[in-house]
Amino acid sequence: MQVDVIGVCKDYATVRAVDEVSLSARGGEILALLGPNGAGKSSLVRMMVGLTQPDSGSISYQTGDVASATLATTQFGYLPEDRGLYLDRTVQDNLRYIAKLRGMARDDAQKSIANWLQRFDLSERASEPMRQLSKGNQQKVQLIATLLHSPQLVILDEPFSGLDPVNQEFVLSVLEELRSAGKTVILSAHQMALVERMADQLVLMNRGRVIAQGSLAEVRATLQPQQSIRVQFADTIDEAQLAELEGDMNTVVAHPNNTFELTCGGQIDLAQLLTRLQSLAPVVQFSRQHYGLHELYLQAVQA
Amino acid sequence: MKRWQQVAQIGGFEFRRFFKWKQELFSLVLMAALFGISAGWGVLKSSLEETHTVAVVAPFELPNIPQIQWQPVTDLEAARTALANETYSGVLEISADAEQGYGAQLWASNRASWQERVQQVVQAVLQQRKLSGLPLSPEQVQLVNTPVAVTVTISRDDASQDVEASTAIPLLILVSIMVGVFGSFGLMMTAITQEKQQRVTEQLLTLITPSEWMDGKILGITLHCLKSMLTVVIIMVLVTVLMSVIKGGVTNLPPISPSVVTISVLFALIGLVMINAMMAGFAATIDDPNHSGRTAVMLIPALFVGAGFGIMDSPQGILAQVLSWFPLTSFAVMPVRVADGGVAWWEVAGSLAVLVLATYLIRSAAVRVFRMGITMYGKEPSWRMMGRALIGRKLS
Structure with missing residues (x-):
């Protein structure tokens, strides 16, 4: 899936959160949004997943020859910056609920959940309430909720926050796997070393504007x-x-x-x-x- | 996925979220115990009450009273001294009085409920003594002792039950609706404020629309409230039957008309949907229930049910008629009127139609407030913002 963001602007009260941002992410590519807090990354991401609408500009999604201005819930997975699941419900309940809301068939959902839990080494904790899990494990469950329906577009806001280095590496490997499978991955992160290693495209933002974008070499040439x-x-x-x-x-x-x-x-x-x-x-x-x-x-x- | 399927999924999740078998069983046992204790409070109280010994200086014997032991004495002063030493709970002196026939005086260390019972018995005994001292035949004495009977005849066909029975059904309906409304308050508040605090909202809002989410919540929590209402009704009926059996009497349940049940359930169901819609919209504007001053506002719907209790003594009066048409109170008042009998079918139908319309409008307005409030973290929308959202105006 290709995502095209063209000249998007978004204002909140008197603040321009996103200012004339354009970017394009293709299948089999990882695009990283970088920038300090308040740079406009999350505002941009929220518009991409349809939580808010741009004040001007456009966002379109192209799968094959079919272009659309909206996304079906089955097409994308979103890990929000403000994230959480039901702490009093079990890991399994939470994931089943998300799968049901995404319209997954019961058996498919069950298989996918079991598979992901095994990969994230959480199978034995499936029937535990979320509140009994560490922050890192809760984060992993969040990531599973984002990926369990095998979406074409994966949008992750700060996917590495709260993870230890071992799990950061594991998530990195999952992202690389998604790229190999031809998925489009858009993420925002502060872990520069990780981003440098994996991102095909970088978009550096500050105060709502893009200050550099392209491959690492292109960004380097722009900034240095x-x-x-x-x-x-x-x-x-x-x-x-x-x-x-x-x-x-x-x-x-x-x-x-x-x-x-x-x-x-x-x-x-x-x-x-x-x-x-x-x-x-x-x-x-x-x-x-x-x-x-x-x-x-x-x-x-x-x- | 179709909208109704999403709403059903959310409703099912919300219901299961609050339905826990262990808690349900525990609350059932607790509720049965509470009803049992309240129903059998008199028996329990008298069986647990201590026996009071009362020294009596009297020219005749007094009849026995439960938990009171009469101790005949001759020396009044010695008995009063013993009272100070707490040998007796009280000292009673009955003496002949030239004008009134008899006089009685009771001394006690402290004021207590047993003294009232002693007073009543002594009054009755002395009254009989006075009567027997008059030149009256036993028939005349019996005639004087027999209270004048006042017979009340109700002309309506459906009012055959006695007064106690006629208030039992409306009371049962109102108590169960009150349980539903309080349940709705607690569950909706918990459901929404927890989701905001646990940051579940953003994840879900990419999968469902705010209106699907709110409708699903209304569905799940209304079902939960109905379950609680049904449980309360069953427990109340069972405990009443049980207490009647324990007392050795015949179970005397008031006759329950299917039409009263149907109308009550219908009004209660739609009323709960309306209340839940109001609660959902308002709860979404609360950031932290422990510190928000708005939490108390969510208790307002309990006042609507209070209107039902308020008109119970005059269910066909003008006020009751007005409140049974007003949609915020009709779901509690109309079932009481219907249970009392004599409400025309067109009144029921008209009130129901108004209630349905009001529920639709309130739900639509609540969705707008819910949509605004659910993604607002760390602050609460102002009343002005809520007002603008209610009427569908864009927030500035």
């Missing part, structure tokens, strides 16, 4: 237009000599042990730069600094 290069010379050199390379360098920062950090604007031929640096003194270390998504995210948001 400058390259940072670390160079260490064998001998002491004069900073003024480096200044001669001013045309290529934006800034030069000196560090101990004849080490310098050079910031270069735009695309630069690294081989040529290295040759020029070696003409000043023998170079013992030359490396390009790669910022992780976490740093890029912080830089972009703080900017």
Whole structure:
């Protein structure tokens, strides 16, 4: 299923929660929405699942050749940010109820529930009330409720929150499995390392607007237009000599042990730069600094 | 899935959510015990009451009274001293009086209920003594002692039962409706505020519409309330029969007309749906039931049932007639009037039609408030917002 969001805006009282957001997610792809609290991610997600309507713009869903402005409950699974199930009912009761409301046949629901509970290592706790489960296990039951009907579109708001690293990895593997099965996965998360590993597309939002989107490389190029290069010379050199390379360098920062950090604007031929640096003194270390998504995210948001 | 199927699924879930076998059995036993205790309170009280010894200075013997032991004495002062030492519960002196024939005085350390019984018996005995001192034949004495009979003849055909029986059925109906209304208050409040607090709402609202959700809740909780009402009626009837058997009498249940039962059930059912719709809409606006000042407002429907109790002594009066047409009270008042008899069929039909229409309108308005309130966390909508939602105006 392909989801197309075009120029969507949403206002709450005097606050514009989502401002001219456009994105497209396809089957077999994981799209991650990133941004600080209040960036508009959940507002956007709520509009995608039909909980609220955009004030302007459009959201459409295409399955094969059939395009639609609405989603059937069987087509999507949604894990909300504000989530919870009936704490006084058992795990099984909760999942059966959700399955029934999704219109699943009794036997299909039972098989799917048993299968997912086994995969999430919760089979033995099926008849326990939800309140007896740890937060992490409750979270897993929530995820099962989202996936048990095998939806084409999976929308997860903060799926990793409340999970320990082992379970985060497990959820990651489930998401990758969904991608392999051709499902469309849209999620919002704060766990940058995880997002960096799995997302095919990133949409970085701040104050309702998209500030960068695309693949990790594309987002990196958008957010980190400058390259940072670390160079260490064998001998002491004069900073003024480096200044001669001013045309290529934006800034030069000196560090101990004849080490310098050079910031270069735009695309630069690294081989040529290295040759020029070696003409000043023998170079013992030359490396390009790669910022992780976490740093890029912080830089972009703080900017 | 069709709308009615969704509503039925939700209704079934809501019913099962509050129906727990262990609790049901426990409450059945508890209810039976409570009714039993209240029905047999007099017997229980007298059997558990302690016996009071009363010293008597009197020129004749007094008849026996349960829980009172007469102790004839001659020395009044010694008896009063013994009263101070708590040897006796009371000291009774009966003396001849020149003008009134007899005089009696009772001394006791504290005021207690047994003293009233002693007073009544002593009064009756002395009255008989006075009568027997007059120059009257035994027939004349008996004539004086026989109270004048006042016979009440009711002209309506269906009013053949005695007064006690005629109030029993309306009372049974009203008590069961009150149980239903209180059940509705408790369950709807719990159902909705818990869902808001446990954050179930957002998950469910992607699967069902607010109106399906609210209708499902109304269905499930109304069924639960009907179950509670039926249980109460059965327990009350069974305990009444049991108590009659224990007392050694014949079970004397008032005759129950099928039409009264049908009309009562119909009015109670629609009334409960209406009350549940009101409760659902309002409960959705409550954020935290422990701290919200609005919780008390949800008890207002109990006043509607109170109207039924209020007109029980005059079920065909003008006020009762008006309240039996007013939809917020008709579900409690009309069954009482019908049980009393003499209500024209067109009145019943008309009142029912008004009730159905009002229920439809209230339910429609409640859905709008429910839709607004159910996703509002951490704050409650203002009365102005609720008012706008009620009349279907967009919230600004």
